[in-house]
Amino acid sequence: MAVEDPSMPCGVKLVIEDYPYAADGLLIWSAIKEWVESYVGHFYSDSNSVTSDVELQAWWSEIKLKGHCDKKNEPWWPKLDTQQDLSGILTTMIWVASGQHAAINFGQYPFGGYVPNRPTLMRKLIPQENDPEFEKFIQNPQIAFLSSLPTQLQATKVMAVQDTLSTHSPDEEYLGQLNPLHNHWINDHEILELFNKFSAKLEEIEEIINARNKDTRLRNRSGAGIPPYELLLRSSGPGVTGRGIPNSISI
Structure with a gap:
C-alpha cells in the first residue's frame, strides 16, 4: 500500500492517496516516532549505553524468550544494539497499543x-x-x-x-494527555517539554484530519452516505463516539 520515498514527511508514499487509515495513521506514527526518538536520545547517548543497560536487555530477552517462546528462534526479531533499534521497537509497541488498536476497536459498534x-x-x-x-x-x-x-x-x-x-x-486517558493526578510522573524539565511538544503535535494532527474529512476530493471520507473517518482523532468524550486514541489498550 506504500512505497519508500525519502522526500515524503513519513518516508513513504501511499499507493492509494485516499486511504484514510493509512493517511491518518502515518501522521500518528510519525508523531510517536519523533517523541520516542527524542526520549531515547535523552537517556541513551550512544550504542554502548543501550547494550550495557542490563535491565533493558533483560526486558527484551524476556519478551522474545518467554513472552513469545514459540517464535524465539525466528530470524525477523529486531536487534537491540543501538538507539535506533530501541526507538524502532518502542515506536512499534506504542503504535500497536494506541493508534492501531483504536482504529480497529472503537469503530466496531x-x-x-x-x-x-x-x-x-x-x-x-x-x-x-x-x-x-x-x-x-x-x-x-x-x-x-x-x-x-x-x-x-x-x-x-x-x-x-x-x-x-x-x-x-469517563476517565479515559488519551494519547499525549495526562490525568492531573499523574502530572508528576517525571521531574525532568527537558522530558516534560518534549512530551508537551508531542501533545501539541497530536492536536495539530486532529486539525489536519478534520480538514481531510471536509475535503470533497477524498471520496472515502466525504460525500453522500460516507461517514467522516474519525477513528484516529486523538481526543474523545465518554461513551461510543467512534473516535479517540487511549494511551493504551484499556478494555
Missing part, C-alpha cells in the same frame, strides 16, 4: 451495531448453481440475505459486546 451492515455470522450458505434454492436466490437475493442473518438473540448478544468494546470510560 458504529459500523457493526446495525447487524445487516456487518453480520458476525451467516446461518445459510450462498446456494450453488445446482442447488434447488439457487433459483429463489437469483429471483430475490435480498430475501435470501435477510433469512441468513443471525437470530435476534444472536444479534443482540453481539451488539452488546460491540457496544462494550467501543465505549470510552
Whole structure:
C-alpha cells in the first residue's frame, strides 16, 4: 500500500492517496516516532549505553524468550544494539497499543451495531448453481440475505459486546494527555517539554484530519452516505463516539 520515498514527511508514499487509515495513521506514527526518538536520545547517548543497560536487555530477552517462546528462534526479531533499534521497537509497541488498536476497536459498534451492515455470522450458505434454492436466490437475493442473518438473540448478544468494546470510560486517558493526578510522573524539565511538544503535535494532527474529512476530493471520507473517518482523532468524550486514541489498550 506504500512505497519508500525519502522526500515524503513519513518516508513513504501511499499507493492509494485516499486511504484514510493509512493517511491518518502515518501522521500518528510519525508523531510517536519523533517523541520516542527524542526520549531515547535523552537517556541513551550512544550504542554502548543501550547494550550495557542490563535491565533493558533483560526486558527484551524476556519478551522474545518467554513472552513469545514459540517464535524465539525466528530470524525477523529486531536487534537491540543501538538507539535506533530501541526507538524502532518502542515506536512499534506504542503504535500497536494506541493508534492501531483504536482504529480497529472503537469503530466496531458504529459500523457493526446495525447487524445487516456487518453480520458476525451467516446461518445459510450462498446456494450453488445446482442447488434447488439457487433459483429463489437469483429471483430475490435480498430475501435470501435477510433469512441468513443471525437470530435476534444472536444479534443482540453481539451488539452488546460491540457496544462494550467501543465505549470510552469517563476517565479515559488519551494519547499525549495526562490525568492531573499523574502530572508528576517525571521531574525532568527537558522530558516534560518534549512530551508537551508531542501533545501539541497530536492536536495539530486532529486539525489536519478534520480538514481531510471536509475535503470533497477524498471520496472515502466525504460525500453522500460516507461517514467522516474519525477513528484516529486523538481526543474523545465518554461513551461510543467512534473516535479517540487511549494511551493504551484499556478494555
